[in-house]
Amino acid sequence: MAQVAFVDSMLREYLVFRGYSNTLKALDVEQRNEKDQHFRAERLIDHFNTAIQASDLSAVRSLWLHLDNNLFSKLDHTYAAAVKKLENSLLKYYLVTAYSNNRTDKISEFFNKLASELQQQSEWKDWFFFPFCRNADESPTFTLFFTKQWQDTLLLSLRNFLTTVYQCLPQPSFVRAEQEAAHMQRLQDDNTRLRARLLQLQQEQQQQMAASSTQNLSSGDAGSARRRSSYHRQQQSLSDILPFDISPPGHIVDDFCIIASEANSVTQASDAQARGLKLLIRNIGSGSSPVLARKDNGGDKSTSSSSSKRRSGSVGRSWI
Structure with a gap:
């Protein structure tokens, strides 16, 4: 590359x-x-295997911590269990190798340094008996870890896992230095070009606004001139309009006068009716019957009627 x-x-x-x-x-x-x-994963496996055979716990822990901080921490959380399983298996492989090499001091050192960390994990509960176990390679609890098949399977699984991780991870920043510099230069060029384009658009917009304002002012002056001319034309046309030939209205009739005349006629009719009733009552009170008077004076109707008219009129005038 x-x-x-x-x-x-x-x-x-x-x-x-x-x-x-x-x-x-x-x-x-x-x-x-x-x-x-x-990169080849076999080289990391060789480093792990060399440190384990030499019972160098610090080298194993530092190399794994470096991988965990720089590689495994960038993986999805679903791989956390697999990473932890590989770490515990690698530490168990370290203990088995130290026991096979008769390095009991390294086994004691291992538990003295990592006891506080491992005692919180349930799978390490039986392993605290490992330093005191005689013939641990024959114990049903630890015999599986002494087999070559388990050890080869562990190293193969770790190799495949590291190979897959390195294929999926991006390149380090140090390797991408040249690419990052070129990318930054392209971004700066794009930024400069966009700024120039923005300035040009702003200038064009200001010019358009100035032109539109000038056009509006000219159109406003023309509109005001048209309005003034139309106003003058309206004034001139109003002075030329002749009034319509409308005949004046007739006499105004006062409704209150009508109501008063109606009231006078009603009063006169009521007065005449009252006089007739009074005359009838007076004749009844005098003891003479108008019917009998007609019988007695049947021959001289004209005389009696004229005299009765005079009496009734005189009586009505004198009574009123």
């Missing part, structure tokens, strides 16, 4: 600048022995 070769050259330049000659020699040796530039 071109990026890996570029980083190797940068690393060599840095080591020469700092004067790390021994590190530079080791880098040259490893690069000559490296057949390809790609």
Whole structure:
């Protein structure tokens, strides 16, 4: 890979600048022995196997902690159980190898350092008896871990897991330095171009606004001129309009006068009726019957009727 070769050259330049000659020699040796530039999981397995055979607990723990912080922590949470299972199996393989090499001191050191951490896990409950167990390779609890099949299966599973993880993980930031620099340069160029485009659009918008405001002012002046001319035309046309030939209305009739005349006629009729009733009552009170008077004076109707009219009129006038 071109990026890996570029980083190797940068690393060599840095080591020469700092004067790390021994590190530079080791880098040259490893690069000559490296057949390809790609990562191989077998090298990590070799490091683990070498540290376990030497009963170097610190090397095993530091290498696993490095992988856990930089690789395994970036995985999905569903792989957490598998990672923990591989770690515990690798530590059990360390104890079995130390027991096979008669390194009881390393076994005691292991539990002294990790007892507080392991006692919280249920699968390590039986393993606290391991330092005191005689013939542990024959014990039903630990005999499986002494078999070559279990140990080979563990190393193969760890190799496959590391290979899969490294294939899925992105390249380190140090390897992507050149790509990141080119990407940043492209982003800066895009930002500069977009800023220039934005400034151009703002200037065009201001010009359009100025043109539209000028057009509105001119159209407003023309509209006001048209309104003034139409107003003058309206004034001139109003002065030319002749009034309509409308005849004046007739005499205004006062309704109160009508009501008063009606009231006078009703009063006169009521007065005449009252006089007739009074005359009838007076004739009845005098003891003479108008019917008998007609019988007695049947021959002289004209005389009696005229005299009665005079009496009734005189009586009515004198009574009123």
